[in-house]
Amino acid sequence: MSVSIILVPIALAAVAAWHAAQTEEQDGHLVCHVATRMRDPQLLTAALTDTGASVETAEGEVVARWHGVDAVFRRDEQGIWSVHLTGETDEEQALDIVTAIDAAYGRQVQRAVLARLKARAPDAGLEVTSETKQGDDITLVLTVAAGA
Amino acid sequence: MGEQHIVVTITVDGSVTAETKNIHGGKCLDYIGLLEQLLEAQTTASAYTSDYKRVEDALTSPQEVRSDLHEQP
Numbered sequence: 001m002s003v004s005i006i007l008v009p010i011a012l013a014a015v016a017a018w019h020a021a022q023t024e025e026q027d028g029h030l031v032c033h034v035a036t037r038m039r040d041p042q043l044l045t046a047a048l049t050d051t052g053a054s055v056e057t058a059e060g061e062v063v064a065r066w067h068g069v070d071a072v073f074r075r076d077e078q079g080i081w082s083v084h085l086t087g088e089t090d091e092e093q094a095l096d097i098v099t100a101i102d103a104a105y106g107r108q109v110q111r112a113v114l115a116r117l118k119a120r121a122p123d124a125g126l127e128v129t130s131e132t133k134q135g136d137d138i139t140l141v142l143t144v145a146a147g148a
Numbered sequence: 149m150g151e152q153h154i155v156v157t158i159t160v161d162g163s164v165t166a167e168t169k170n171i172h173g174g175k176c177l178d179y180i181g182l183l184e185q186l187l188e189a190q191t192t193a194s195a196y197t198s199d200y201k202r203v204e205d206a207l208t209s210p211q212e213v214r215s216d217l218h219e220q221p
Contacts, residue, residue, distance in 0.1 A: 140157075
């Protein structure tokens with residue numbers, strides 16, 4: 001079975017909330033809309049790898065393969081991602097897959113933000129004086145350098 | 149005045165919350181812009197914490213700011 005999912009950016013999801021709840025049938029296959037934070041192709045590739053997929057990238061698309069399910073991610077002119085899943089999947093499983101990818105993407109964003117902050121803080125007169133993890137959240141204490 | 153800190157929490161979905169500590173006067177607001185630059189993010193909400201009413205002397209009113217940031221699209 002094949003399922004297509006439009007990945008609506010969360011920032012737009014409130015406006016497109018009625019779309020987010022819709023499942024339509026187009027040209028004989030299901031099209032769903034899911035609110036997501038996914039935007040960056042590199043982070044998407046890393047997130048897909050985290051979910052156990054083998055990933056290939058080509059011009060304008062990212063192809064992920066798991067056992068029994070293939071997914072092709074494409075971005076339109078407005079930068080909206082869509083994913084077309086084929087293989088041993090139905091609508092519910094497809095949505096579960098996208099939810100898992102979105103969660104993995106969030107963890108990639110966390111890692112990227114953390115690395116960026118640590119790399120740039122010294123030049124901004126800030127010293128990372130502690131880093132702690134509580135559950136899934138990471139907290140940094142940045143101390144303002146004297147004279148900064 | 150003790151050490152000045154910014155406590156930055158990054159959640160598992162990449163959202164960032166930042167809170168200044170011991171940064172007095174209007175200077176705390178400068179750190180919102182700095183954090184936006186460092187994180188390439190946009191502030192979605194900010195508010196003074198309950199410490200903003202603490203007054204060290206007649207000339208300065210300490211203000212601490214908590215900001216929530218999200219990455220820019």
